[in-house]
Amino acid sequence: MAGATVPGSAGGAAHSDAKASRRGGIHLVRHPLVEHHVTRMRRESTRPSEFRGLVRRLAALMAYEATQDLPTQPYRVTTPICDADGVQIKGRIGIVPILRAGLGMVDPVLDLLPMAEVWHLGLYRDEATAQPVSYYDKLPAKRPVDVAMILDPMLATGGSATAALMTLREWGVPQVKVLSLIAAQAGVDAVASQFPEAQIYVCQIDPELNAHKFIVPGLGDAGDRIFNTLDPHE
Ligand SMILES: O=P(O)(O)OC[C@H]1O[C@H](OP(=O)(O)OP(=O)(O)O)[C@H](O)[C@@H]1O
Numbered sequence: 450m451a452g453a454t455v456p457g458s459a460g461g462a463a464h465s466d467a468k469a470s471r472r473g474g475i476h477l478v479r480h481p482l483v484e485h486h487v488t489r490m491r492r493e494s495t496r497p498s499e500f501r502g503l504v505r506r507l508a509a510l511m512a513y514e515a516t517q518d519l520p521t522q523p524y525r526v527t528t529p530i531c532d533a534d535g536v537q538i539k540g541r542i543g544i545v546p547i548l549r550a551g552l553g554m555v556d557p558v559l560d561l562l563p564m565a566e567v568w569h570l571g572l573y574r575d576e577a578t579a580q581p582v583s584y585y586d587k588l589p590a591k592r593p594v595d596v597a598m599i600l601d602p603m604l605a606t607g608g609s610a611t612a613a614l615m616t617l618r619e620w621g622v623p624q625v626k627v628l629s630l631i632a633a634q635a636g637v638d639a640v641a642s643q644f645p646e647a648q649i650y651v652c653q654i655d656p657e658l659n660a661h662k663f664i665v666p667g668l669g670d671a672g673d674r675i676f677n678t679l680d681p682h683e
């Protein structure tokens with residue numbers, strides 16, 4: 450899959466060390482399927498049932514891209530025929546969905562990483578200030594995961610991603626990836642400059658935010674579209 454600044458994979462080695470290929474910054478996931486699904490997701494006429502499927506598909510494509518530098522270690526198995534040398538992912542991986550909208554990305558990422566731990570963070574944007582408000586955080590005080598993947602379909606001002614990154618920094622997570630389907634240029638730039646070590650994966654970067662800090666053209670409120678809570682009378 451083509452990525453604008455995607456870190457190189459360890460390619461071909463039986464096992465690899467993430468430090469060799471890890472690179473912070475913004476990684477634009479580019480692929481015809483990604484562009485096709487993002488376009489359908491943007492459409493106002495796309496109903497929540499289809500919208501959820503598009504989020505799942507895009508999350509899987511993105512996770513495939515974002516996991517290419519995960520370290521592996523040798524793992525020998527016995528087939529019905531004989532022993533075979535293989536590999537397994539090394540270390541603990543934490544999936545960190547930001548409630549609510551990030552929940553829509555959890556299952557496809559867990560399908561790819563069934564051994565991962567899921568640590569939820571509850572954040573919503575205050576409607577008047579667009580500042581993130583934390584309402585759920587049960588991260589343990591100790592034993593951080595080795596790699597955390599923050600899941601949130603939208604990165605607008607970057608306030609919510611920043612709050613999540615701060616929380617994971619306090620937990621002591623050494624490598625953090627942010628997976629957002631659509632980002633605003635200003636928000637993604639702000640997060641990248643505050644957390645240059647973070648790997649930020651996005652499918653599309655939109656040019657601006659409107660007066661209510663919604664992404665333009667964006668897709669509206671991702672949480673409402675996933676959970677079918679848009680008020681039809683608004
Ligand atoms: O970059 P930011 O300016 O912080 O905006 C992005 C955040 O806004 C949305 O959440 P929202 O507050 O709508 O909560 P929800 O997921 O419960 O709908 C979105 O899912 C992000 O978490």
Ligand SMILES: O=c1cc[nH]c(=O)[nH]1
Binds near residue numbers: 662
């Ligand atoms: O455009 C936006 C901005 C924040 N949250 C969303 O769901 N959409």
Ligand SMILES: [Mg+2]
Binds near residue numbers: 550670671672673
């Ligand atoms: Mg919302």
